[in-house]
Amino acid sequence: MSHQESPILFSRLGQEIASPIIVDLMARALANPNLLSLAAGFTDNVTLPRELVRRYATELTQEGLANEPLQYGHNQGRQRLRELSCKAIATHPGEKVQAFDPSSMFITNGSQQALYLSIQAICDPGDIVLVEEPSYFVCLEMLKGLGLRPLGIPCDDTGGVLADGLAERLKQLDAAGQRSKVKAIYLVSYFCNPSSRSLSASEKRSVARVLLDAGYQIPVIEDAAYRELYFDAPHPAPSIISMPEFDPFPKLYLGTYTKPFATGLKIGYGYCTHSEWRDKILCIKGHQDFGSAHFTQAIIERVLDAGHYSGHLSGVQKHYARKAQILDRTLHESDLKDVGWNWATPKGGLILWLRAPTGTDLRMESNFCQGCIERGVLYVPGDLCFSSGKPWHCARLSSGALPEDKLREAAELFVAQALHQK
Numbered sequence: 022m023s024h025q026e027s028p029i030l031f032s033r034l035g036q037e038i039a040s041p042i043i044v045d046l047m048a049r050a051l052a053n054p055n056l057l058s059l060a061a062g063f064t065d066n067v068t069l070p071r072e073l074v075r076r077y078a079t080e081l082t083q084e085g086l087a088n089e090p091l092q093y094g095h096n097q098g099r100q101r102l103r104e105l106s107c108k109a110i111a112t113h114p115g116e117k118v119q120a121f122d123p124s125s126m127f128i129t130n131g132s133q134q135a136l137y138l139s140i141q142a143i144c145d146p147g148d149i150v151l152v153e154e155p156s157y158f159v160c161l162e163m164l165k166g167l168g169l170r171p172l173g174i175p176c177d178d179t180g181g182v183l184a185d186g187l188a189e190r191l192k193q194l195d196a197a198g199q200r201s202k203v204k205a206i207y208l209v210s211y212f213c214n215p216s217s218r219s220l221s222a223s224e225k226r227s228v229a230r231v232l233l234d235a236g237y238q239i240p241v242i243e244d245a246a247y248r249e250l251y252f253d254a255p256h257p258a259p260s261i262i263s264m265p266e267f268d269p270f271p272k273l274y275l276g277t278y279t280k281p282f283a284t285g286l287k288i289g290y291g292y293c294t295h296s297e298w299r300d301k302i303l304c305i306k307g308h309q310d311f312g313s314a315h316f317t318q319a320i321i322e323r324v325l326d327a328g329h330y331s332g333h334l335s336g337v338q339k340h341y342a343r344k345a346q347i348l349d350r351t352l353h354e355s356d357l358k359d360v361g362w363n364w365a366t367p368k369g370g371l372i373l374w375l376r377a378p379t380g381t382d383l384r385m386e387s388n389f390c391q392g393c394i395e396r397g398v399l400y401v402p403g404d405l406c407f408s409s410g411k412p413w414h415c416a417r418l419s420s421g422a423l424p425e426d427k428l429r430e431a432a433e434l435f436v437a438q439a440l441h442q443k
């Protein structure tokens with residue numbers, strides 16, 4: 022507070038809110054180009070669809086267009102974009118085309134907004150949201166910022182949900198009289214940020230069965246932000262929307278055009294099967310912005326309508342596959358495995374999840390992290406991705422943003438620190 026400002030009595034949120042780590046990581050990456058960031062979730066500038074955006078931005082700025090894209094649009098988002106987005110989801114393996122109805126979809130400022138709105142509609146401070154261990158750290162921070170309690174579902178070392186562990190956790194919640202506090206379960210089930218793992222159909226079925234057996238018919242939020250960014254093949258599991266095991270649950274599926282298309286257009290969506298939940302989400306969105314940017318929606322709509330999206334995607338998939346391979350190979354070519362580090366080779370997405378030997382401290386304030394920063398490389402400490410802040414021996418590396426030579430260099434710097442500290 023500077024001396025001329027008079028004090029404000031802030032709300033609980035205003036008092037407790039701190040700058041999100043993601044914002045800090047992005048600012049650091051943008052401010053210091055010499056710091057090689059394996060942390061920030063940027064996409065690669067060379068994949069950005071300049072030509073397509075330029076073409077349709079020009080077309081869309083002509084006068085006399087129906088549904089004028091430089092004008093406000095609908096709170097729920099453009100009808101045609103919702104139709105095309107439904108079609109796009111339905112092309113994934115195992116999806117039931119007839120399951121997708123554009124009236125259940127709403128367009129948002131990235132899928133992050135859809136996540137935030139959906140949580141606001143169902144949770145009060147003190148409520149619990151079940152999450153994978155590890156989970157998307159921005160979501161964990163957001164939940165905590167809202168005064169909620171993200172609670173980890175026991176997972177194996179790779180991030181696979183353990184059905185027995187979930188059953189046990191629900192029993193513990195019952196025993197503690199917390200059942201009514203549990204408002205949702207959040208799953209990042211395709212090329213998860215951060216584990217890079219995808220949930221199989223049978224793992225998802227087990228989650229549905231365990232919840233149902235325990236009488237927890239709570240909203241299920243499936244975050245599919247990276248689903249389209251597969252390398253060799255799409256992940257075969259259908260979404261919760263098409264799986265009959267999830268029929269008894271209110272369901273929300275989140276998708277985005279940021280990572281696979283243009284991050285800066287910041288358009289994503291939610292597909293919500295529960296009409297009342299969806300209506301509440303839309304009311305909150307109405308209060309917040311009464312509709313996402315009409316112009317950027319219209320650009321994406323044109324790209325999809327003209328059939329350019331899948332061609333763009335296949336280029337992006339190859340690009341990120343190559344970059345993931347560079348990161349993976351650089352780590353493999355080092356002695357990291359020999360000194361007890363482990364990771365799974367990603368099959369999609371932008372993230373590689375590393376596990377150091379148990380007991381290693383990779384937190385932001387650790388010598389390891391400071392050592393990395395001194396060497397000129399940044400990563401996301403894995404403890405941020407666990408609801409309890411533990412364990413401390415994991416790291417999230419993103420292969421998304423850096424050019425290939427810088428990516429290799431960043432991985433080498435990270436390895437040098439790991440070997441230095443073994």
Ligand SMILES: Cc1ncc(COP(=O)(O)O)c(C=O)c1O
Nearest residue numbers: 062131132133214246277279289
């Ligand atoms: C798992 C996951 N979900 C959601 C988002 C939000 O993405 P956006 O709001 O850009 O669609 C991200 C972004 O990094 C993510 O990693």
